[in-house]
Amino acid sequence: xxxxxxxxxxxxxxxxxxxxxxxxxxxxxxxxxxxxxxxxxxxxxxxxxxxxxxxxxxxxxxxxxxxxxxxxxxxxxxxxxxxxxxxxxxxxxxxxxxxxxxxxxxxxxxxxxxxxxxxxxxxxxxxxxxxxxxxxxxxxxxxxxxxxxxxxxxxxxxxx
Numbered sequence: 001x002x003x004x005x006x007x008x009x010x011x012x013x014x015x016x017x018x019x020x021x022x023x024x025x026x027x028x029x030x031x032x033x034x035x036x037x038x039x040x041x042x043x044x045x046x047x048x049x050x051x052x053x054x055x056x057x058x059x060x061x062x063x064x065x066x067x068x069x070x071x072x073x074x075x076x077x078x079x080x081x082x083x084x085x086x087x088x089x090x091x092x093x094x095x096x097x098x099x100x101x102x103x104x105x106x107x108x109x110x111x112x113x114x115x116x117x118x119x120x121x122x123x124x125x126x127x128x129x130x131x132x133x134x135x136x137x138x139x140x141x142x143x144x145x146x147x148x149x150x151x152x153x154x155x156x157x158x159x160x
Contacts, residue, residue: 001061001074009070017155022075030086043091043098050087057081 005011005019029069030050038046057080064073097105 001078003074005074006071008066013068015146019070019074023047023078026079027086029087030083034087034090037087038090043094046091047088047095050084050091052084054081054084054088057084062122 001019002016005016006013034046034050041049057077058143060073060077060080064077093109093112097108100108112153
């Protein structure tokens with residue numbers, strides 16, 4: 001979304017960074033509400049609901065097109081995704097540490113955080129490799145035959 005904001009919507013790097021504020025601002029209420037709901041509804045229910053909310057946000061992102069505006073398309077998707085992501089974190093942490101003794105809780109928490117970080121890095125590396133794989137040695141979407149706005153707005157327009 002950063003590149004979409006800069007290349008398609010002509011945001012400056014600062015504006016593109018500030019455009020993520022709604023995601024960050026939605027994060028706090030998501031975590032606070034999840035913390036209140038977790039003891040009431042349980043971790044499985046909270047995980048399912050928060051993942052569905054996050055999936056709705058990602059679906060909203062997938063509907064962004066070349067002529068989409070920030071206020072009507074991108075910002076609402078950021079808010080929904082941020083709420084869902086934040087609401088999932090207490091349940092994920094609780095599920096990861098469920099059944100671990102107090103003595104091993106620190107180790108379990110560290111392993112969970114490490115797996116999250118490594119998983120994120122591997123996921124990013126995988127998607128970057130897939131996205132750049134069809135550029136035939138060049139690192140621009142233009143060299144693959146697609147304009148930046150088309151490539152960013154529609155994954156189906158990405159090179160094979």
